[in-house]
Amino acid sequence: xxxxxxxxxxxxxxxxxxxxxxxxxxPILRDSLPRGTxxxxxxxxxxxxxxxxxxxxxxxxxxxxxxxxxxxxxxxGTGYGEAAAQATPSIYLGMQLLLPxxxxxxxxxxxxxxxxxxxxxxxxxxxxxxxxxxEPGDLVLTPNGExxxxxxxxxxxxxWLDALDLPLLIYLEASYAEEAETEAQPRIPDxxxxxxxxxxxxxxxxxxxxxxxxxxRRFPWKRTREALRALIRSGxxxxxxxxxxxxxxxxxxLATLGFCALLIRAGRQCAPARCSPPAAFHVVEGRGxxxxxGEKIRWRRKDTFCAxxxxxxxxxxxxxxxxxxxxxxxxxxKLGVYEERANV
Numbered sequence: 479x480x481x482x483x484x485x486x487x488x489x490x491x492x493x494x495x496x497x498x499x500x501x502x503x504x505p506i507l508r509d510s511l512p513r514g515t516x517x518x519x520x521x522x523x524x525x526x527x528x529x530x531x532x533x534x535x536x537x538x539x540x541x542x543x544x545x546x547x548x549x550x551x552x553x554x555g556t557g558y559g560e561a562a563a564q565a566t567p568s569i570y571l572g573m574q575l576l577l578p579x580x581x582x583x584x585x586x587x588x589x590x591x592x593x594x595x596x597x598x599x600x601x602x603x604x605x606x607x608x609x610x611x612x613e614p615g616d617l618v619l620t621p622n623g624e625x626x627x628x629x630x631x632x633x634x635x636x637x638w639l640d641a642l643d644l645p646l647l648i649y650l651e652a653s654y655a656e657e658a659e660t661e662a663q664p665r666i667p668d669x670x671x672x673x674x675x676x677x678x679x680x681x682x683x684x685x686x687x688x689x690x691x692x693x694x695r696r697f698p699w700k701r702t703r704e705a706l707r708a709l710i711r712s713g714x715x716x717x718x719x720x721x722x723x724x725x726x727x728x729x730x731x732l733a734t735l736g737f738c739a740l741l742i743r744a745g746r747q748c749a750p751a752r753c754s755p756p757a758a759f760h761v762v763e764g765r766g767x768x769x770x771x772g773e774k775i776r777w778r779r780k781d782t783f784c785a786x787x788x789x790x791x792x793x794x795x796x797x798x799x800x801x802x803x804x805x806x807x808x809x810x811x812k813l814g815v816y817e818e819r820a821n822v
Contacts, residue, residue, distance in 0.1 A: 518786035520566045520756045521557035522770040525573075527596070527780035534575040534637060543580045550574045550640065555784060563644060565784045566756035568734060568806045570644035574628075576601055576636045582628040587655035589647045590622040590732045594639040594760055594802060595699075596780055600632015605695050607665035612638060615699025615762045617722060617802070619731055621692045627660055639760055639782065641804050643734040670696040674725050677705070689726040697722055699762065703800060706741040716746030717793070719803075729808075736807040742766065742795035749792045751818040755806035758784040764799025768792065790821055 484492065484505040495501060509517065530551060537549055553571035554562045565571040570589075576582060578600070593603060595612040603610045603618050605626045610618050618638075620626040630636055647653035673681045674694045683689065702720070710718040722737040723730060730736045736755075742748055742764070759768070765778040769792040770785045777783060785791055793801075810816035 516754075516787050518756070518788075519557045520555055520784065520786040522773050522775060522783065522785055522789070523553075523556045523565065524775045524777065524783040525553050525571075525781065527778075527782070530573050531597075531637070534573060535635060538575050538577050538635065543577070543582060547585075548574060548582055549576070553782060557786070563648075565758050566645075566786070566806065568643050568646040568809060569756070569758055569784075569804060570640070570642040571758055571782065571784075571804075572640040572642075574638055574640055576628055576630045578630055578633055578635070580630050581660060584625055584627040584658045584660045585655050586623055586625045586658070588622050588652055589642045589644040590734060591620045591640055591642040592732070592735070592737060592804075593618040593620065594641065596637045596639055596760075598632065598634045598636035600634070601628060601630040601636035601638075603628050604661050604664055607661060608668065608695060609664035609666075610668050610670075610696040612636065613699065615703070615800075617697040617699075617702075617737060619692060619695040621695075621732060624692070625658055641735065641758070643732070643809075646734060646809070668696055669694055670698055677725075680725055692731075693724065693726050694731075702739045703763075706739055706800065710741055710743065717742045717748035719750075732808065733812070734806065734809040736803075736805050738803040738805075740793075740801040740803055742793050742799045742801070744795055744797045744799075747792055747794045749790075749821045752788045752790055752821050753805070753807070753819075754787055754815060754817040755810045756785060756787050756789075757803055757805035758782065760802045760804070762800040762802060764795055764797050764801075766793065766795035766797075766799050768794070788817075788819060792821075 534551055550572040552563050553565050554560055555565040558564055563570055595614050595616045599613055601612045603612060603626055605620050606624050612618060705720055706718050718741045720739050760782045761777050761779055763779055767774055767776045770789050775783050
């Protein structure tokens with residue numbers, strides 16, 4: 479059925495509607511409710527680390543941390559324009575630089591964030607007094623409303639990937655931040671090294687003592703990598719995937735964004751189901767190619783790329799490759815719109 483255009487309506491009627499603050503639905507109905515599949519603004523985009531790194535280092539020369547607060551280059555998805563602060567509808571990605579001796583001041587904000595360490599060592603993120611080392615591949619949480627700051631006590635530049643649900647909070651007009659004094663000393667040890675050292679184990683607490691809301695804020699890459707290799711050895715499949723979860727509840731680590739680690743064996747392919755949430759991928763190790771809706775992206779270590787909703791994705795690895803997938807699946811499940819379709 480072909481729907482009418484607003485230009486077919488008389489000019490005086492259109493003027494009266496505008497004066498009344500209303501607009502007809504039928505000319506825009508198919509834009510809001512397309513047939514069968516959402517109309518995606520998000521498009522496959524590839525950010526090459528070899529191009530980003532020199533730009534970040536120059537930003538360190540041009541802008542001191544005191545003036546920047548957070549020295550970040552935003553990864554703008556091609557579907558949203560050059561200056562857009564989003565890679566997918568609900569995912570903001572940014573590559574952040576911290577130089578030796580620098581400290582990014584303490585603040586908290588309504589968006590939730592995850593930091594994925596990319597390069598360097600000696601930096602830590604302090605979250606609510608818990609000091610979390612940032613080694614390449616580590617996943618560090620700064621959930622919404624929690625005070626956090628970054629400090630660098632090493633010798634070389636440290637770079638990490640930020641992933642936030644910022645676009646969603648901006649759309650909801652709920653995005654804001656607060657600042658505070660920096661922590662003189664950390665008050666809590668890294669729980670990943672004390673309370674949650676092994677999977678399937680958690681501290682026993684006295685009756686009436688609840689677990690922390692966000693008990694595990696750091697997921698060391700070494701353990702994640704070992705878990706993926708053990709899984710793929712036991713199954714003999716071309717790829718293995720593991721989800722980052724809250725060890726006390728079994729749910730995802732954030733309310734809106736989901737995180738998974740993926741291992742693709744050398745010379746093998748994997749074609750996951752076409753999922754309703756758009757996704758971003760960061761390459762921790764390896765090199766290979768991902769075909770997204772027929773468009774090939776050849777990636778290597780430290781690159782980042784994204785895929786739109788219901789994308790047909792085929793990953794192929796030239797060598798054993800480890801990727802982190804970031805998607806909006808927790809939000810889709812809460813809204814009751816999560817869906818998977820066969821990748822055909």
